[in-house]
Amino acid sequence: MMHDEGRRASPPRPYRPTGDRLIVPVDAVEATLTSLRRFGDQESGLFWYGRREGSLSIVTSVRTPRQRMTPFNYHVSAEAMTQMGASLDEDRSGLPDVLSHAEAEDRYEIVVSAVDKNTSRQDIQGLAPDLVVGASTVGLSAKSNLYRMAPGKACLGCHNAAEKDGDRLRKVEQEVRCMTEVELRKHLDGRAENVDAIVTYLQGGEKCGELGEAQFRNFATATEPDFSVSFVSMAAALLLAARLLSATVFDADAPDRASMATLNFRNLEAGDDRISQDQSCSHCRTADRLSAA
Numbered sequence: 001m002m003h004d005e006g007r008r009a010s011p012p013r014p015y016r017p018t019g020d021r022l023i024v025p026v027d028a029v030e031a032t033l034t035s036l037r038r039f040g041d042q043e044s045g046l047f048w049y050g051r052r053e054g055s056l057s058i059v060t061s062v063r064t065p066r067q068r069m070t071p072f073n074y075h076v077s078a079e080a081m082t083q084m085g086a087s088l089d090e091d092r093s094g095l096p097d098v099l100s101h102a103e104a105e106d107r108y109e110i111v112v113s114a115v116d117k118n119t120s121r122q123d124i125q126g127l128a129p130d131l132v133v134g135a136s137t138v139g140l141s142a143k144s145n146l147y148r149m150a151p152g153k154a155c156l157g158c159h160n161a162a163e164k165d166g167d168r169l170r171k172v173e174q175e176v177r178c179m180t181e182v183e184l185r186k187h188l189d190g191r192a193e194n195v196d197a198i199v200t201y202l203q204g205g206e207k208c209g210e211l212g213e214a215q216f217r218n219f220a221t222a223t224e225p226d227f228s229v230s231f232v233s234m235a236a237a238l239l240l241a242a243r244l245l246s247a248t249v250f251d252a253d254a255p256d257r258a259s260m261a262t263l264n265f266r267n268l269e270a271g272d273d274r275i276s277q278d279q280s281c282s283h284c285r286t287a288d289r290l291s292a293a
């Protein structure tokens with residue numbers, strides 16, 4: 001199979017040696033290798049941070065931002081860069097060393113997920129956690145899912161293809177651009193967080209990359225609110241908590257349950273389901289190929 005899409009461009013000019021020296025401590029090399037190996041045959045990126053004095057620099061921190069990967073390239077969004085930068089400045093004194101190191105490298109063994117967008121699910125699975133416990137409410141059912149990184153097992157990325165935000169953004173923009181201001185405000189009222197900022201943005205009073213654009217993006221790419229009631233959400237939260245405890249604290253004693261537990265309020269059915277792996281999943285299928293090789 002050819003993997004040409006997403007291939008990076010050649011560097012604009014060849015590398016030329018300088019007299020600068022960069023010291024890379026052994027643990028920074030180890031952290032770098034660990035991060036790169038985690039993503040298998042997908043190309044991934046990470047950042048070295050440190051101190052510089054004149055022509056001498058030392059690496060003091062290795063950070064892996066959230067990113068999208070292909071076999072020949074990776075992409076880090078501006079948002080993920082900002083998050084990574086902000087995390088550098090945070091005071092982590094409240095966390096034990098082992099946790100702050102793991103967090104600095106975006107290593108999460110267990111993730112509890114209750115997100116409502118597939119893009120977010122793909123981002124979480126992209127961190128390659130060992131165990132993900134998720135909850136969702138669809139229709140009138142409460143579900144909790146368990147995903148372990150193991151050969152042949154479905155992951156959170158399976159069957160959750162990322163939404164095509166670009167297409168949706170263009171479609172919504174087409175719809176709202178031809179509205180009058182009154183119509184637009186009525187349309188956004190109760191559905192958008194900051195109506196004024198979006199109106200200003202859509203009326204061209206604001207440059208790219210500012211508040212209105214971000215607000216409009218949030219509004220346009222938000223999932224349509226599904227029919228939901230609080231007791232279904234509460235049931236999903238309870239299933240999730242029970243799942244988390246049985247998979248961690250009581251792991252040795254807990255019965256071997258299926259990956260998905262469902263409580264269905266429409267007909268009051270409760271049941272277990274095994275989830276099959278998505279044959280086109282870029283996360284667990286890649287990991288399986290690596291472990292088979």
Ligand SMILES: [Zn+2]
Binds near residue numbers: 282284
């Ligand atoms: Zn998968």
